[in-house]
Amino acid sequence: MYSTYLFEGTNIDVPHRYENLEYQGFGAQGIVMKAFDTQTQQNVAIKKLTRPFAHPLSAKRTFREFVILNLINHQNVVKLLNLYTPQNDNINEFSDVYLVMELMDGNLSTFSLQNYDQEHLSFLMYQMLCGVNHLHKSGIIHRDLKPSNIGFRANASIKLLDFGLACAENSASLTGYVTTRHYRAPEIILGAGYKANADVWSLGCIFAELITKTILFPGTNHVDQWTKIISIVGTPNSSFYETLTDTTKAYLNSLPKYSAKSWESLLPDSLFPSWEKDSELTAANARDLISKMLVIDPKQRINVRDAINHPYVKLWYKASEVDGLASPSYDITIDDIEHDVETWKRLIFNQIQTWQ
Numbered sequence: 001m002y003s004t005y006l007f008e009g010t011n012i013d014v015p016h017r018y019e020n021l022e023y024q025g026f027g028a029q030g031i032v033m034k035a036f037d038t039q040t041q042q043n044v045a046i047k048k049l050t051r052p053f054a055h056p057l058s059a060k061r062t063f064r065e066f067v068i069l070n071l072i073n074h075q076n077v078v079k080l081l082n083l084y085t086p087q088n089d090n091i092n093e094f095s096d097v098y099l100v101m102e103l104m105d106g107n108l109s110t111f112s113l114q115n116y117d118q119e120h121l122s123f124l125m126y127q128m129l130c131g132v133n134h135l136h137k138s139g140i141i142h143r144d145l146k147p148s149n150i151g152f153r154a155n156a157s158i159k160l161l162d163f164g165l166a167c168a169e170n171s172a173s174l175t176g177y178v179t180t181r182h183y184r185a186p187e188i189i190l191g192a193g194y195k196a197n198a199d200v201w202s203l204g205c206i207f208a209e210l211i212t213k214t215i216l217f218p219g220t221n222h223v224d225q226w227t228k229i230i231s232i233v234g235t236p237n238s239s240f241y242e243t244l245t246d247t248t249k250a251y252l253n254s255l256p257k258y259s260a261k262s263w264e265s266l267l268p269d270s271l272f273p274s275w276e277k278d279s280e281l282t283a284a285n286a287r288d289l290i291s292k293m294l295v296i297d298p299k300q301r302i303n304v305r306d307a308i309n310h311p312y313v314k315l316w317y318k319a320s321e322v323d324g325l326a327s328p329s330y331d332i333t334i335d336d337i338e339h340d341v342e343t344w345k346r347l348i349f350n351q352i353q354t355w356q
């Protein structure tokens, strides 16, 4: 029934239909292999989840990823092709979960955008905005977008690879894998309320990084992350503080006050590939879009749908990609449900049975 391979000290069990396994990468959630699916005659990515229900939080994240992958159908979100466990006969032995997904050529953290041109950069941003827009239309807020969970193909197509559920807990403590917080919105770092445009902040950080090839806010911890943010975009005005607790407010007010740096100084024309003289894809338009995305106060920050209308990306607009039918709405209560591990395990096991 299953062939077993050993990669990076991990046993990978795959049904005989998948052949020629090759190691692809390792992420917070697990190890990813490339394989050839002899039934569909196509290459696929097989992701073995690391300890999928070791903690209630990782179990919730595993279940949430299945629910979302089953719901979402958009060309800028990776598709789930199959779901299996080698322990399919007995839930008491159930321990490993494998997701079979569309294969990408890599992700934005492995892909250095050497000799890309303005069209390529603008098209990448348009597709990221389309993928996130589709999640938002289905009631999903990612909260943890970063270069490593944005897949790309050599033909310049982009697909979101996973669905976040960022919360303070899922740092090194749970999975032994430090999840980077360099791309997290200020309201999430400060534990304040957040809305869908928390994801816009992350995309703005990724956008700047594609241009400068360095991390815009490389904070070493939450405090340093906030300090790096305000040293570049400037200390926010008082209206942002209204949403914070008194202790957070008092702490933030104790910090030195910074004025915003100019985006022209941070992202000079020299960093951008050249552009046609009458094109909209100018460094000035790119900077203008970034300046609307990297706004600390979410009430002042642009949302995804309006970002897609910005001159820097709107030239790619296709109604079917942006304003098409949303997937059935994600049941947001899943984000707030607390189950014990056994319950999550049963829910996940049942989800897998629907694929058999």
Ligand SMILES: CN(c1nccc(-c2cnc3ccccn23)n1)C1CCCCC1
Pocket (backbone or CB within 6 Å): 024, 025, 026, 027, 028, 029, 030, 031, 032, 045, 047, 078, 101, 102, 103, 104, 105, 106, 107, 148, 149, 151, 161, 162
């Ligand atoms: C979260 N991750 C993930 N989720 C779903 C699908 C894929 C995927 C699809 N094709 C490829 C090709 C190379 C590497 C990853 N993939 N990757 C990755 C985990 C490893 C590190 C990069 C992200």
